[in-house]
Amino acid sequence: MTAVRRAAPAFTAFVTPAFTAFVALVATLLLLASAGPAGAAGYRYWSFWERTGGHWTYATQGPATVRPDDGAVQGFRFAVSADSADASRPRGTADFDTICADTPAASGNKRVALVLDFGTRADAPSGETPPGRRTACARVPADATSADALAAVAKPLRYDTNALLCAIAGYPREGCGEQVSAEGPARGKSTATDKGAADSGPSLGLPIGAAVVALLAAAAVWQARRRRDESG
Known part of the structure; x- marks a missing residue:
């Protein structure tokens, strides 16, 4: 002791x-x-989805690298979300036979059904009103990417310097993946790299x-x- x-x-x-x-x-x-950061809500951006087995799955690659098969159904949704687990899915009809009923097949081409969901007023940038949801059937060359299919039916598209999709059919007019606070407007611009860093892991x-x-x-x-x- x-x-x-x-x-x-x-x-x-x-x-x-x-x-x-x-x-x-x-x-x-x-x-x-x-x-x-207090009040952080997420990022305002276009998310990219693939339809398999009647369910939406968050795409693991960007639309510029995915080469969908003939008969594929893909979706784009504009919303504010923190990460892929929190992202809002496209709404509305997502059936290939319905979306591409009036687009006949053609030799050497493929058809891709697209669901374009421009989101809600709550997710819209200040001063902008989201267009109504719509679908489109893109008939593109057999080796086309999802970005090619989107460009065939929803121009103008806008990308940033990091190839992040910023606007579909001209919406929104400005901004690209900006961070948004829960209390109000965007707090600043964010690139795809910035978002990945923010989601890299817990503090x-x-x-x-x-x-x-x-x-x-x-x-x-x-x-x-x-x-x-x-x-x-």
């Missing part, structure tokens, strides 16, 4: 009120940092902050035991 009592000051020497206050401050700052602030809190608690327990031993 004597050895323990003599060893205790080596640790408790720095567990002073000033040290305790410092650790508490660091923990608070890290926990606040882990919460991220380290929370686990680090929790570790500091645990250290503070351990120090308090140690100090309490030391005082109890000394009083005994």
Whole structure:
């Protein structure tokens, strides 16, 4: 027991009120940092979808690299969303036979059914009104990409310097993947790279902050035991 009592000051020497206050401050700052920007709602952009088995699936590639098969159904939806898991799906009819009923097949070409959902007023940029939802059947060369199919039926298209799709049929007139706050208008421009960085993973602030809190608690327990031993 004597050895323990003599060893205790080596640790408790720095567990002073000033040290305790410092650790508490660091923990608070890290926990606040882990919460991220207040009011962040997501990004306003066109998401790209593929229809398989009667269900929409968020596309894993961009429309410029996907080469759909004849008879494919694809969709585009304009909305504000935080990431792919939160993205809004296209609404309306999504049946190839219905969408392409009036577009006959042609040798050397393929038909791609497209669902174009321009979103809601709540997702629209300030001063703009979203067009009504519509469908289109694109008949394009057999090696055409989804972007080619879209360009065949929904010009004008607009892209940014990172090849991010910004506008379909001229909507919206401005902006491209801008970050939007929950309280109001866009807070600034964002590129496809910026969005990927924002979604790369959770902040380290929370686990680090929790570790500091645990250290503070351990120090308090140690100090309490030391005082109890000394009083005994």
